[in-house]
Amino acid sequence: MSATFGDNFKVTIFGQSHSEAIGVVIDGLPAGIKLDFDKIDFELKRRQGGDKFSTPRKEADTPKIISGYFDDKTAGSPLCAIFENGNTRSKDYSELKVKMRPSHADYPAYIKHNGNNDYRGGGNFSGRLTLPLTFAGAVAKQLLEEKGIYIGSHIKKINKVEDISFDKVNIGKDELISLKEEVFPLLDKSKLSEMEEVILKARNDHDSVGGIVECAVLGFPAGVGSPFFDSIESRLSHLLFSVPAVKGVEFGEGFGFADLLGSEAKDEYYYDKDGNVKTYENHNGGVLGGISNGQPICFSAVIKPTASISKLQRTIDVGKKENTKLEVVGRHDPVIVKRAVPVIEAVSAICLYDFLLNE
Numbered sequence: 001m002s003a004t005f006g007d008n009f010k011v012t013i014f015g016q017s018h019s020e021a022i023g024v025v026i027d028g029l030p031a032g033i034k035l036d037f038d039k040i041d042f043e044l045k046r047r048q049g050g051d052k053f054s055t056p057r058k059e060a061d062t063p064k065i066i067s068g069y070f071d072d073k074t075a076g077s078p079l080c081a082i083f084e085n086g087n088t089r090s091k092d093y094s095e096l097k098v099k100m101r102p103s104h105a106d107y108p109a110y111i112k113h114n115g116n117n118d119y120r121g122g123g124n125f126s127g128r129l130t131l132p133l134t135f136a137g138a139v140a141k142q143l144l145e146e147k148g149i150y151i152g153s154h155i156k157k158i159n160k161v162e163d164i165s166f167d168k169v170n171i172g173k174d175e176l177i178s179l180k181e182e183v184f185p186l187l188d189k190s191k192l193s194e195m196e197e198v199i200l201k202a203r204n205d206h207d208s209v210g211g212i213v214e215c216a217v218l219g220f221p222a223g224v225g226s227p228f229f230d231s232i233e234s235r236l237s238h239l240l241f242s243v244p245a246v247k248g249v250e251f252g253e254g255f256g257f258a259d260l261l262g263s264e265a266k267d268e269y270y271y272d273k274d275g276n277v278k279t280y281e282n283h284n285g286g287v288l289g290g291i292s293n294g295q296p297i298c299f300s301a302v303i304k305p306t307a308s309i310s311k312l313q314r315t316i317d318v319g320k321k322e323n324t325k326l327e328v329v330g331r332h333d334p335v336i337v338k339r340a341v342p343v344i345e346a347v348s349a350i351c352l353y354d355f356l357l358n359e
């Protein structure tokens with residue numbers, strides 16, 4: 001398992017959904033930083049399950065700091081946090097040792113690890129591993145905020161119900177911060193009841209839905225990144241696609257560029273009254289040539305509908321090597337999108353803070 005990301009702010013995650021604990025090691029944190037654990041806890045709670053939109057599996061999600069923090073400051077050594085898995089119901093998964101859930105990682109994991117993989121829950125493929133990622137992201141967010149860089153996002157789409165998009169030129173810092181306070185962050189709040197209805201209907205029908213998260217980064221300086229292999233888009237995509245269930249990523253206008261003429265897609269420059277370089281529009285989402293141009297960095301990620309649904313599905317039994325049927329049991333999210341919002345922000349913070357340490 002490739003479990004480490006980053007050149008300077010190096011994040012390693014470990015554990016399985018039903019192992020004793022899961023955790024994260026952050027290497028490269030400067031020494032002497034006082035972390036705000038209330039802020040970290042706030043981000044972890046945004047990701048937590050247990051409400052009507054999420055898995056009924058609710059864990060404490062309380063970090064236990066094992067190393068790297070001393071006298072209320074980072075100590076310069078790797079910061080390690082673990083989270084105990086207390087609310088597992090592993091017997092629900094015994095059938096999955098041989099019956100492969102369609103659209104989950106079970107079959108590729110079985111082949112890759114010769115049947116030795118931990119099949120309880122999603123094992124080390126589980127969305128539960130996004131908890132330590134969110135912890136690392138919450139640390140990176142604090143360090144970015146000290147530099148005036150803010151990350152925020154909203155739910156752009158649930159199934160076919162769509163929110164409006166960010167105004168990519170004029171996103172306000174207060175707007176981004178207030179989105180975090182919402183249980184279901186939307187720009188057009190009138191869409192809430194329709195989205196809620198779609199999710200609850202899917203849940204009652206033993207089904208699931210997917211959607212889109214749109215994310216924006218404010219205050220990121222111009223001139224960071226590289227062309228080609230280490231472009232801001234490629235590094236961010238690397239981490240965004242590491243989030244389980246993310247199946248597509250787009251920057252700025254993204255696939256919408258296909259419909260535009262050059263004259264419609266242009267981001268013309270001007271100096272504002274304070275001499276800052278701005279663009280009239282921001283079709284490119286703040287990145288050109290792989291390098292930030294000082295405008296808000298804007299991107300979206302599409303999250304697929306949850307694979308584990310309790311409708312009868314066709315699959316294979318790898319023990320008997322025969323075709324069979326499966327009705328998945330266990331406690332699953334009827335939609336992942338809502339819980340993915342803080343995770344998308346977290347991986348973006350990890351990536352962008354790592355970029356800044358490179359400069």
Ligand SMILES: Cc1cc2nc3c(=O)[nH]c(=O)nc-3n(C[C@H](O)[C@H](O)[C@H](O)COP(=O)(O)O)c2cc1C
Binds near residue numbers: 055333336340
């Ligand atoms: C926060 C979060 C929660 C998730 N919850 C579930 C779940 O309850 N059931 C499920 O089948 N998949 C869930 N997933 C997605 C699976 O982990 C993912 O689809 C699976 O590992 C296969 O990876 P892939 O979809 O990226 O190919 C969740 C993902 C995230 C980010």
Ligand SMILES: C=C(O[C@@H]1CC(C(=O)O)=C[C@@H](OP(=O)(O)O)[C@H]1O)C(=O)O
Binds near residue numbers: 088120121122126127
């Ligand atoms: C427990 C969490 O989410 C889990 C993510 C997940 C999956 O397949 O990704 C499946 C469910 O749990 P289990 O691994 O027990 O099947 C979710 O409840 C969590 O995120 O904290």
